[in-house]
Amino acid sequence: MSDATPPSTPAAPPAPQQPKRNHTNTIIISTAAVLIAGIVTAGIVVSNSRNDDPTPTVVKAASTPSASSTKASPSPSPSQETLKLGDKVDIDAGGNKFSAAALTHKDKGLRSPTGLFQDGQKLALVEVKVCNEGEEPITVAPFTWSLAYEDGSRLEPFxxxxxxxxxxxxxxxxxxxxxxxxxxxxxxxxxxxxxRAERVLYSPGDLDEPVEWQIGK
Structure with missing residues (x-):
């Protein structure tokens, strides 16, 4: 029987240790991501909040027949329908609610003030009516009205x-x-x-473009 000692089997190399996960870094990265997302979301909200101002509306009053009289449309609505003398519009603009109507237009048979006009000039008038439909007082003046002519001329009132x-x-x-x-x-x-004038224009400051009434010939 041999006394020789069998050679020993070499030990397997130790398995490499997995690097420890740094939970602190993970938490910081996750928190930063949430903060960035929150900032982006807040930016959208702030941006949208700047456009929350209501758009002025001009709607033909229900007392004057129209297929679209019960449907509010953004200002300017006069470009979407034709108003005739006598028609009334309801306006909601700048927190004020009011109605306006151009009732009649006259440019013949009117007596001009003595010494006011030069030769060949004449007097014209537009009878108008404005009603305050809201609770706060409003101020009215003749200079929000004007006359428009076919060639593009416009006359301001005196x-x-x-x-x-x-x-x-x-x-x-x-x-x-x-x-x-x-x-x-x-x-x-x-x-x-x-x-003869072609249109009566009403241009209060809260509207983007004037309300227009066709005068007719």
Whole structure:
């Protein structure tokens, strides 16, 4: 029997240790990701909040027949339907609610104030009415109204009072409380050679473009 000692089997090399996961780094990265996402989301909310101001609306009043009279549309709605003299529109703009109507237009047979106009000029008027449909008072003035002609000309009104002018003259800077109305004649000095106006325009500051009434021939 041999006394030789059998050779020993070499030991397997130790398995490599898995690196320890740094939980602190994971938490920091996750927290940063949440913060970044929160900042992006907040930026969208702030951006959208700047566009929350209501858009002014102009709607033909229900008392004047129209297929779209019960449907509000963003300003300017006059480009979507034709208004005739006598039609009323309901306006919601800048927190104020009011109605407006151009009732009549006259440019013939009117007596001009003595010494006011030059030869060939004449007087024209538009009878208008504005009602405050809200609770807060509003201010009205004749200079929000104008006359438009086919060639692109526009006439701004003049304002004066006197017994020679057709009453009632539309007031200057009049305060109108909720539920009250103002009605009167807006006066125009028509230059020599001008024909008949094509449209009456109403341009309060809260609207993007004027409300228009066709005058007709």
């Amino acid at each position: 304002h004066m009072t006197g017994s020679e002018l057709p009453p009632p003259v539309y007031p200057m800077d009049a305060k109108v409380k909720g539920g009250d109305c103002v009605r009167g004649n807006v006066l125009f000095e028509v230059p020599k050679g001008f024909g």
